[in-house]
Amino acid sequence: MLSRKITFRVRYAETDQMGVVYHGNYAQYLEMGRIAWLRSFGLSYREMEENGIMLPVIQLQLNFKKSALFDDELTLETSLKELPTVRIAFGYSLTNQHQEIVATGSTDLVFMDVNRKRPMRCPEYILKKLR
Template identity: 50%
Template sequence: MIKNQTKLRVRYGETDQMGYVYYGNYAQFFEVGRVEWLRALGVSYKSLEESGIMLPVRELNINYLKPAKYDDLLTITTILSKKPLVKIEFDFEVQNEQNELLTTGYASLVFMDMKKSKPIRAPKELLDQIYSYFK
């Protein structure tokens, strides 16, 4: 299992009239978590794209337990618990400063060749980094 935590403060524009985070913004929060998870592993999403690989989302599930609010400092925990091949799957947990679990989620993404628009195996460099954690 590989975990990474990212801090994010809720901005006013991310909330609804009640001051709660608008439900659609959690997908963006999870994306921030995924990008920072990769960066912590030494791989940037930008470098993947520059090498001709994209990672479109195949599936996304979100469970809303408690609302996040304007100006909350959130911790987004991004967890990889299975070794990827053609797809990579992440679990997410969002907590506030009081360590209350607010939201959980799951995303499945597919490694795609940008030119051919076909699924491909994850790049060897990324797999080497990931597999070193599973030994």
């Protein structure tokens, strides 16, 4: 479906003593991809929060294929799996500078009304931008 790519370099602080990216950092990479994906459609996570909408992660899945190393140039492709309802689901593919797959994954997030502290349907203005 709708996908966007970002490219970034692995920083030294993201690695362990062997120069391998620590597994916990991959969740942050996926977040970078989601925020850039939203931004590419003129959607701002900050504005959503200011309007009382949060998107907590309710599911995260990762499959590690190859180690990412310090100073690798990584490309993360973030794809929308389907038009959102109460949930929004993303798929990810992370490759290195040699076009080798480093990891694949997915996340599910839920639209949450901050004031009511309850799930809500995806706002219509977001759906319009995605159609």
